[in-house]
Amino acid sequence: MKKILVANRGEIAIRVMKTAQKMGIKTVAVYSTIDRNAPHVKFADEAVWIGESPSNQSYLLGSKIIEVAKALNVDAIHPGYGFLSENADFAQEAERNGIIFIGPKAKAIEIMGSKLAAKDAVMKYNIPMVPGVDHAIIDIDEAKKTATTIGFPILIKASAGGGGKGMRVVEKESDFESQMNRAISEAVAAFGDGSVFIEKYVASSRHIEIQIMADSHGNVLYLFERECSIQRRHQKVIEEAPSCVLSPETRKKMGEAAVLVAKSCDYLGAGTVEFLYDENDNFYFLEMNTRLQVEHPVTELISGVDLVEMQIRVARGEALAIKQEDLEIKGHAMELRVYAEDPMNDFLPSVGHLDVYQLPVGEGIRVDNGFEQGMDIPIYYDPMLAKLITYGETREEAIQLMVKAIDGYKIEGVQTTLPFGKFVFEHEAFLSGHFDTNFVKKFYNADMLKNLMEQEAEIAALIALKQYFEDQKIIRLPN
Incomplete structure (x- = not known):
């Protein structure tokens, strides 16, 4: 493998x-019109324009990307995440053209891409699942009967979904019909498929996922868990590894369950098996993501491996160089997704110009970044600017480093999730580990954040004023 095309953008x-x-290995970047001066384009050995700015005219054009790969004698394509990363047709087309797809085979992507097909595949391995239906529903009357049988609160989820789209929590029967209609229309808009399924909503649950890696020689590893319970709109914003609530016994059980999920679809490469975990130490299979996850850096830091390197080696046909017993957790890692979103206005995207963009530096601080000062934030793509990651020997140390790193991250021109991140990392519920997926609903509101930011600004002004008077004294000292 001498040349890889990266079918993605940004960090x-x-x-x-x-x-x-x-x-x-040499690299090829692809880019849209608005990304022509983006950092990933400059970083690659070669770069090719593939279309206009909207993703359906550029980054989602699988056939065009494969044409580029063939013209430049590319050996393999890495899809990153998002865009075509979980597109079975794209994976298949690459393979048909003699190009290695750095990811699982099309069949595994297809099975795990449908939440219902995934449940079917996993069922025979006796892996616990949330009570719910085992088929897709579009008919509202049938859905209502099912929901009543399961018992409220229930969760409506798009069968082809992901990223929190086509997902609705329904607390009571009277809200069911309107929420069902909204979930279906959202699913159609996002995935072109309105089928949904219904399952019991597990209150007070935590979202815990297991990183797996499988080679073509029958070996499957689990690289421990990530805690992803801090979410807004069912989308993750803060992740950590390991989770502060799992016992070694539960960790082992979940890891072994994740390995079975991988085996159920003859998996190859890096994948993530997601679970709900409740206050009674029960866990339930949710879904499998057939790609590298946004939050993979926290796993890399606690396990000491490079997951992208493992992906490439597995794609080349190599056997995994490490065994399960070689892996151990060392230290603790935190990640904050730095989105161009306004946490004071329901996390709506904040489009603008990066007047100031300075990254924090220091031991234990890692920034996976895709932007630079002077750039505009495009409206066409996910609004994530970067991932801020910290690593310490203990959870407390990783949190303290994160707060320091947030303070050192200077962004002007757009609103970001940095202040929200600081709010979470300093909140008693997070510090104590007593939180779940309802953290935002329970503890966060924009007014609280505004007050905190005003207090911080006041303290900063007083410190600056004190320093000014100190400086004046020095200036006035006689020679």
């Missing part, structure tokens, strides 16, 4: 290219 494109470069 994940650069992240993949860095590992490829370290392995002596």
Whole structure:
């Protein structure tokens, strides 16, 4: 494998290219019109324009990307995450054209891409699942009967869904019909498929996922868990590894369950098996993501492995170089997704110009970044600017480093999730570990954040004033 095309943009494109470069592999970037001067384009050995700014005219054009790969004698394509990363047709088309797809085979993507097909595949392995239906529903009357049988609160989820789209929590029967209609229309808009399924809503649950890696020689590893319970709109914003609530016994059980999920679809490469975990130490299979996850850096830091390098080696047909017993958790890692969103206005995207953009630096601080000062934030793509990651020997140390890193991250021109992150990392519920997926609903509101930011600004002004008077005294001292 001498040349890899990265079918993505931003921080994940650069992240993949860095590992490829370290392995002596050349890289090709693809870019849309608005991304022509983006950092990932400059970072690659070669770069090719593939279309206009909207993703359906550029980053989602699988056939065009494969044409580019063939023209440049590319050996493999790394899809990153999002865009075409979980597109079975794209994976298949790449393979048909003699190009290695750095990810699972099309069949595994298809099975795990449908939440219902995934449940079917996993069922025979006796892995616990949330009570619910085992088929897709579009008919509202049938859905209502099912929901009543399961008992409220229930969760409506798009069968082809992900990223929190087509998902609705329904607390009581009277709200069911309107929420069902909204879930179906959202699912149609996002995935072109209005089928949904219904399951019991597990209150006070935590969202815990297991990283797995499988080779083509029958070996499957689990690289421990990530805690992803801090979410807004059912989408993750803060992740950590390991979770502060899992016992070693439960960790082992969940890891072994994740390995069975991988085996159920003959999995290859990096994948993530997601579970709900309740206050009674029960866990339930949710879904499998057939790609590298946004939050993979926290796993890399606690396990000491490079997941992208493992992906590339597995794709080349190599056997995994480590065994399960070789892996151990060392230290603790935190990640904050730095989105161009306004946490004071329901986390709506904040489009604008990066007048100031300075990254924090220091031991234990890692920034996977895709932007630079002077750039505009495009309206066409996910609004994530970067991932801020910290690593310490203990959870407390990783949190303290994160607060320091947030303070050192200077962004002007757009609103970001940095202040929200600081709010979470300083909140008693998070510090104590007593939180669940309802953290935002229970503890956060924009007024609280505004008050905190005003207090901080006041303290900063007083410190600056005190320093000014100190400086004046020094100036006035006689010679």
